[in-house]
Amino acid sequence: MTDVKKIREILAGMIADIEKLSESKRDSPEFKTWLDKGYRRIEKIYGFDSAEYRSYNSIDFYLQLGRISTPEFFEKKEREHMKKCMLQAKLFFEGLIEELDLLPKANFTEEPSEKVSKIFVSHSSDDKKIVSEIVHLLSLIGVQDSSIFCTSLDGYGIPLGDNWLETLKSEISGEVIVLFVLSENYFQSNVSLCEMGASWVLSKKHVPILIPPVQFNDIAGVIPLTQGLKIGDKHKWTQLKTQLETLFNLSPKAPQIWETRRDEILERIETLLVP
Structure with missing residues (x-):
């Protein structure tokens, strides 16, 4: 995908969705749909083996606490963790938008993705x-x-x-x-x-x-x-x-x-x- 204007709109849309998900939990259908959409769009724009895909994949939305004392404690920690990760995602997409005009077209994939059969x-x-x-x-x-x-x-x-x-x-x-x-x-x-x-x-x-x-x-x-x-x-x-x-x-x-x-x-x- 090489249309910089279109790419900017897609990335801005991901950021706009973050605002709508500010109170969502990680197991909500809205969050899961947004997360999957992010993977598909980053891969279509930059490619599966790109640094951008790896950076998005490194945002660890799924908090692992092990044994916890109360459901209230887990919910509090999960809310804090999600807020931190969504901020990280927002900064990630904002950074991609800032870099759009600096990158040559060769940095984008010409097709939605390299296909396999x-x-x-x-x-x-x-x-x-x-x-x-x-x-x-x-x-x-x-x-x-x-x-x-x-x-x-x-x-x-x-x-x-x-x-x-x-x-x-x-x-x-x-x-x-x-x-x-x-x-x-x-x-x-x-x-x-x-x-x-x-x-x-x-x-x-x-x-x-x-x-x-x-x-x-x-x-x-x-x-x-x-x-x-x-x-x-x-x-x-x-x-x-x-x-x-x-x-x-x-x-x-x-x-x-x-x-x-x-x-x-x-x-x-x-x-x-x-x-």
Whole structure:
């Protein structure tokens, strides 16, 4: 998007919405819609891999307090935290407006976003049940079955009689985003490690999904973790949803519908993680 006047109007609109949300809570439909809209618009204007997108993504709207003494205490802290974050967001969008006339057109994406045509879910076959639930999440977001490649699930993998390696190379070359489902099983599987090496070279985008007890610091030297998430992180799944909606040109799922069904799937995954 290269129309500076139009971009200025969009950014000013995000700021105007902040004023309307001054008393909103983080779980309100109005706030969630505004937050998702921000992700989509920043990505369309500046691109998924831009410093602007990373800066917006770094605003931590979701306060983590751990154990709290009373609901009143939590509500007070949440209100203070939201006020601080909304001010941070307001200053962020104001800064983007100030910089508009200083940036060359090359800083903006010519298309709404770089598109992808397929998602490859790289995983260990021992994690098949968990991966099946991940595919349910992708379907809930709106990704078509034909755009999901997952070797251990019937209908999503390699047809009988086909050459495994050649099919893999064909499926993950080019316009593909790879979800690495990283578990202890994954790192003990030669097949999974083979998939990782091939997909890292052949595909464009990669998102690590960590299965406990694997942690980010366990694999810091294995794969860049800029856009990684832990499998039970609801808010990171919402961010991935927003990215996939842009990459696949999907109509956004209503926040209320998405969150209810997302939570149901994540609860099923949590039960699968219990030894």
